[in-house]
Amino acid sequence: xxxxxxxxxxxxxxxxxxxxxxxxxxxxxxxxxxxxxxxxxxxxxxxxxxxxxxxxxxxxxxxxxx
Numbered sequence: 001x002x003x004x005x006x007x008x009x010x011x012x013x014x015x016x017x018x019x020x021x022x023x024x025x026x027x028x029x030x031x032x033x034x035x036x037x038x039x040x041x042x043x044x045x046x047x048x049x050x051x052x053x054x055x056x057x058x059x060x061x062x063x064x065x066x
Contacts, residue, residue, distance in 0.1 A: 005047075020036055
């Protein structure tokens with residue numbers, strides 16, 4: 001995992017929170033929810049390969065010991 005991924009996640013978080021607040025104050029709660037959901041899905045798409053790599057590493061670690 002690189003530091004760039006952490007910065008991208010932070011940037012998405014800031015952007016989603018600002019957009020969410022603007023949309024909520026203008027009375028568009030549904031769109032604010034959709035923006036939050038889109039941000040969550042985007043971050044999950046970035047993080048899932050690293051989680052998969054972690055599980056594969058753990059699996060190979062325990063297979064070596066057996």
